[in-house]
Amino acid sequence: MKDLKEYNIAFVGLKEGSHLFEYQIGKKFFEAYNYEEFTDCDIQSTVNFVKKSTLIELDIAINGTVEVPCDITSEVFDQKITGDLHLVIKFGPEFNDENEELLILPHEAYEVNIAQYIYELIVLSVPSKRVHPKVLDGTMESEALKKLNELQINEDTVVKEEKTTNTDPRWDKLKDLLTDK
Known part of the structure; x- marks a missing residue:
């Protein structure tokens, strides 16, 4: 030093x-x-x-x-x-x-x-x-940000996937056993 x-x-x-x-x-x-x-x-x-x-x-x-x-x-x-x-x-x-x-x-x-x-x-x-301040205000142009935007999960596709997913019928029978309190 x-x-x-x-x-x-x-x-x-x-x-x-x-x-x-x-x-x-x-x-x-x-x-x-x-x-x-x-x-x-x-x-x-x-x-x-x-x-x-x-x-x-x-x-x-x-x-x-x-x-x-x-x-x-x-x-x-x-x-x-x-x-x-x-x-x-x-x-x-x-x-x-x-x-x-x-x-x-x-x-x-x-x-x-x-x-x-x-x-x-x-x-x-x-x-x-x-x-970077340009990332915060949205003016940054870079390859990394473009790739992140491409890979971003859209909420619309997630909702559609949840609706189309079928449940196992064995679990549906168990749901019938639940009673309202």
């Missing part, structure tokens, strides 16, 4: 108060994590870093697009994503990141790397079902 040193925030020299950090995230960021779900991305991340006397508050926000394949047609499109994360950093005897909203750093720490939090926020902001 040596490619992600630009996401280190050295808080020892910062004055108490609010500090704003901005990052432009591209494909190179995800290559450091060997994450290949996106073919490309263009994401702006802003980090509001509030240093207080005993703790640090981070508000991370992302906004941008990731280029992903459509789940229906496999056509690549830009999926818009937004997200935010609030993180509190406290100091203790040893490192602890078990709680997703609280990070405990050792007392001797002088910087924090926020790359992992930005990565998780982006990955979790992408919807699990990705559908």
Whole structure:
């Protein structure tokens, strides 16, 4: 993860108060994590870093697009994503990141790397079902959609098949045994 040193925030020299950090995230960021779900991305991340006397508050926000394949047609499109994360950093005897909203750093720490939090926020902001906008509005022309429309079951044919299906006469005799209550 040596490619992600630009996401280190050295808080020892910062004055108490609010500090704003901005990052432009591209494909190179995800290559450091060997994450290949996106073919490309263009994401702006802003980090509001509030240093207080005993703790640090981070508000991370992302906004941008990731280029992903459509789940229906496999056509690549830009999926818009937004997200935010609030993180509190406290100091203790040893490192602890078990709680997703609280990070405990050792007392001797002088910087924090926020790359992992930005990565998780982006990955979790992408919807699990990705559908091309042109599929939703009906303007998409693709071979996959044509084939799906050909194979679609029509309700008319299903109703006709149900009417023409004959039942076994043995079961009809059993239906006569039922009494109205």
